[in-house]
Amino acid sequence: MSKFMERVIFHIDMDAFFASVEQSDNPDLKGRAVIVGGMSGRGVVSAASYEARKQMVHSAMPVFQAKQRCPDGVFVPVRMARYKEVSRNIMEILAGYSPVIEQASIDEAYMDMSGTSRLLGPPWKVGEMIKDSIMSKCSITCSIGIAPNRFLAKIASDMEKPNGLKMILPGDVPGFIAKLPLEKVPGVGEKNLKILRHLGAYKLGDIRGINEQLLLDCVGKFGERLEKLALGRDNTAIVPTKRVKSVSSEATLPEDTKDREILIKYLLTQSEIVGRRLRSKGIKGMTISLKLKWADFKCVTRRVTLNRPVCSSKMIYEHGIRLFDSINMDKRVRLIGISVSNINILDPDMHLTDQLGLFDKTGSEHDIWEVAEETMDSIQERFGRKSISKGGLL
Numbered sequence: 178m179s180k181f182m183e184r185v186i187f188h189i190d191m192d193a194f195f196a197s198v199e200q201s202d203n204p205d206l207k208g209r210a211v212i213v214g215g216m217s218g219r220g221v222v223s224a225a226s227y228e229a230r231k232q233m234v235h236s237a238m239p240v241f242q243a244k245q246r247c248p249d250g251v252f253v254p255v256r257m258a259r260y261k262e263v264s265r266n267i268m269e270i271l272a273g274y275s276p277v278i279e280q281a282s283i284d285e286a287y288m289d290m291s292g293t294s295r296l297l298g299p300p301w302k303v304g305e306m307i308k309d310s311i312m313s314k315c316s317i318t319c320s321i322g323i324a325p326n327r328f329l330a331k332i333a334s335d336m337e338k339p340n341g342l343k344m345i346l347p348g349d350v351p352g353f354i355a356k357l358p359l360e361k362v363p364g365v366g367e368k369n370l371k372i373l374r375h376l377g378a379y380k381l382g383d384i385r386g387i388n389e390q391l392l393l394d395c396v397g398k399f400g401e402r403l404e405k406l407a408l409g410r411d412n413t414a415i416v417p418t419k420r421v422k423s424v425s426s427e428a429t430l431p432e433d434t435k436d437r438e439i440l441i442k443y444l445l446t447q448s449e450i451v452g453r454r455l456r457s458k459g460i461k462g463m464t465i466s467l468k469l470k471w472a473d474f475k476c477v478t479r480r481v482t483l484n485r486p487v488c489s490s491k492m493i494y495e496h497g498i499r500l501f502d503s504i505n506m507d508k509r510v511r512l513i514g515i516s517v518s519n520i521n522i523l524d525p526d527m528h529l530t531d532q533l534g535l536f537d538k539t540g541s542e543h544d545i546w547e548v549a550e551e552t553m554d555s556i557q558e559r560f561g562r563k564s565i566s567k568g569g570l571l
């Protein structure tokens with residue numbers, strides 16, 4: 178690839194993500210004003226569907242106010258575990274198009290698509306392909322911005338929302354920047370906006386007319402970045418988000434032991450740690466492995482691959498015990514650990530099974546535990562680990 182070859186950066190951003198997931202999981206909500214938020218009187222709106230936005234409901238607004246503005250809206254609670262799962266599926270889809278994907282938040286990602294056109298086709302076509310696969314696999318829309326750099330890709334994805342596809346060609350960059358309102362530039366907050374207006378700058382292109390020293394004096398170091406952006410330059414790299422291959426927890430015991438009760442206790446704590454970490458990342462794994470290191474430093478590993486991915490501490494623990502009991506305990510144990518691997522939740526039936534919804538009472542015991550544990554995770558996050566005693570869960 179030539180050093181001077183133009184970069185091609187994609188910014189992919191889901192439209193009203195939480196609300197769209199609710200609408201795709203429950204077709205009765207399609208076309209209706211859906212408001213996702215805290216259900217208590219003091220809750221705030223986490224996401225509003227485009228139908229709700231038309232009635233002036235937007236995120237961060239108190240729920241009671243949203244109810245006043247949108248009395249016939251459908252108010253649903255936040256199901257973070259579900260959104261993380263869909264997010265994971267979306268990232269899996271994107272991974273089919275480029276190895277260089279940086280997940281910027283639960284519902285957005287940057288991709289470096291430089292040099293892929295010979296393999297995949299022109300960027301515009303690839304953008305359409307990505308939108309189609311996200312729609313067919315997850316039933317939600319997204320907006321994609323394509324540009325020679327990161328900051329322009331981000332701005333472009335926002336321009337034709339919802340369900341937009343906007344491309345800024347290298348040759349169009351100077352004209353685009355000349356007309357780009359400063360409030361659209363990432364990093365320009367209320368305060369800087371005021372200062373820049375005082376200096377006579379309303380569009381990003383106007384920055385070029387300001388004396389460099391004056392700009393730096395007024396907005397500090399950010400002025401340097403602004404000057405580069407005003408020239409259409411942003412070399413910020415897309416840094417691939419590392420994909421988790423396995424989640425594990427292990428401990429060397431204070432003293433070697435054959436005592437099943439002691440060892441099982443470790444297994445319990447470790448299952449809770451591993452489950453919590455999986456849930457916080459919104460991922461699941463199919464394979465559970467138990468590892469023991471004997472007093473003589475030799476190791477034994479037992480693993481089981483399930484017929485569906487799990488993130489429930491209870492499931493991990495139960496399989497862990499089964500694996501443990503399959504090992505002949507003729508020596509004392511020095512180290513015990515459990516891990517969940519085979520993390521790849523994009524399977525074709527996934528979406529169908531999940532349409533049951535995690536709160537569906539007809540869901541399996543498995544689903545119900547995952548929801549229960551997710552709820553406890555969030556309580557612990559708010560009130561500390563000790564708020565729910567360890568044994569309580571299992």
Ligand SMILES: [Mg+2]
Pocket residue numbers: 190191192193194284285
């Ligand atoms: Mg979004």
